[in-house]
Amino acid sequence: MLLDQIVQEEFEIEVPRWGQKYYVAYPVNNYNWLCVHTKPRFLVIDLLVKAGVFKTDDLAKRLGVEKFDTDETFAEKLGMPSTVFVKNRNQKSDRIRLRAKEDFDVRSQSFIDFMRDAFKSFPK
Numbered sequence: 001m002l003l004d005q006i007v008q009e010e011f012e013i014e015v016p017r018w019g020q021k022y023y024v025a026y027p028v029n030n031y032n033w034l035c036v037h038t039k040p041r042f043l044v045i046d047l048l049v050k051a052g053v054f055k056t057d058d059l060a061k062r063l064g065v066e067k068f069d070t071d072e073t074f075a076e077k078l079g080m081p082s083t084v085f086v087k088n089r090n091q092k093s094d095r096i097r098l099r100a101k102e103d104f105d106v107r108s109q110s111f112i113d114f115m116r117d118a119f120k121s122f123p124k
Helices: 002-010 056-063 074-079 111-122
Strands: 024-026 029-039 043-050 083-088 094-101
Touching: 002 029, 002 111, 029 094, 056 083, 056 111
Parallel strands: none
Antiparallel strands: 024 029, 029 043, 043 094, 083 094
């Protein structure tokens, strides 16, 4: 898996947890910093970051993807290209969810730079 190779080469993480039924988890300090859910036609990439560091609109522009619209119908959501959404979890952390479809290149410099920034903002 190309994304797995990128993550393991770029970041000092613990051994990936491949034993989960629906996702692969990449822990840092025993917390899942990154979870990758595999779907038939796309990847769902979830990242745990400090609250308030990233904004959905800024990330969409930075990554060249659409802003995920939670108000769309299920069919409309499935028909969207790659999307991103930042959701607040609590006072200390947010979750970034990137739906990476065929139109998204995980090898792009903008994605790798984003991942570096997300890693730096992991709420330790």
